[in-house]
Amino acid sequence: MDDLSTFAADRIRPLIRVRQIRDFADRAVSPAELDAIADVARWSGSSSNTQPWRFVLVRQRDTIRRLAEAALPQTRALQTATAAIAIVLPDEAGRAVSYAYDEGRAAERILIAASMLGLGAGITWILPEARDKIHSILAIPEGRFVRTIVAIGHPSEAARAPKSAPGTARLPRGEVVFEEGWPKG
Numbered sequence: 001m002d003d004l005s006t007f008a009a010d011r012i013r014p015l016i017r018v019r020q021i022r023d024f025a026d027r028a029v030s031p032a033e034l035d036a037i038a039d040v041a042r043w044s045g046s047s048s049n050t051q052p053w054r055f056v057l058v059r060q061r062d063t064i065r066r067l068a069e070a071a072l073p074q075t076r077a078l079q080t081a082t083a084a085i086a087i088v089l090p091d092e093a094g095r096a097v098s099y100a101y102d103e104g105r106a107a108e109r110i111l112i113a114a115s116m117l118g119l120g121a122g123i124t125w126i127l128p129e130a131r132d133k134i135h136s137i138l139a140i141p142e143g144r145f146v147r148t149i150v151a152i153g154h155p156s157e158a159a160r161a162p163k164s165a166p167g168t169a170r171l172p173r174g175e176v177v178f179e180e181g182w183p184k185g
């Protein structure tokens, strides 16, 4: 690698370190930290700037645990999280793909913002069969739904440890990144 490549890779490395965290220490996320993360979420770009999402901040541990129980095993990160953000979307079949794209952008930004604050975060996916329970806990009105709840907290020691051998958590670059077009052969 030349100097410029090393510089670029080093600057961007914090993004590569943003990983799914599913286990958290018993240490609170401060109200100011959660508020700051929510601001990052609401500044996400969205299709035609429609801003279709609403974000429900959950700070009460009892509520976070009830959310966890309602949609296991996908929600296991909420069993130890000390804060959570539910992403609420309009339930409109015609715009489902566009909303899902906007939702993904916001979810990833929440993960990045948490990481920049020295916290960790993890996506939990609410399957359709669990949504009624989740909606009831969060008082979500008719015509809106929750598919993603992001668990947030201080990563536990175990969660900070590497999950896999170095270099194995993603496909090799050559299998994923192509130059100028699809590779021949």
Ligand SMILES: Cc1cc2nc3c(=O)[nH]c(=O)nc-3n(C[C@H](O)[C@H](O)[C@H](O)COP(=O)(O)O)c2cc1C
Binding pocket: 018, 019, 020, 021, 022, 073, 074, 075, 076, 077, 122, 123, 124, 125, 126, 169
């Ligand atoms: C659309 C989507 C849904 C996901 N659903 C869940 C989930 O329900 N529960 C969970 O623990 N992780 C969930 N994840 C996290 C993935 O498992 C995680 O991004 C993947 O394993 C890579 O993790 P890493 O970045 O730590 O390597 C989801 C991720 C995405 C993008």
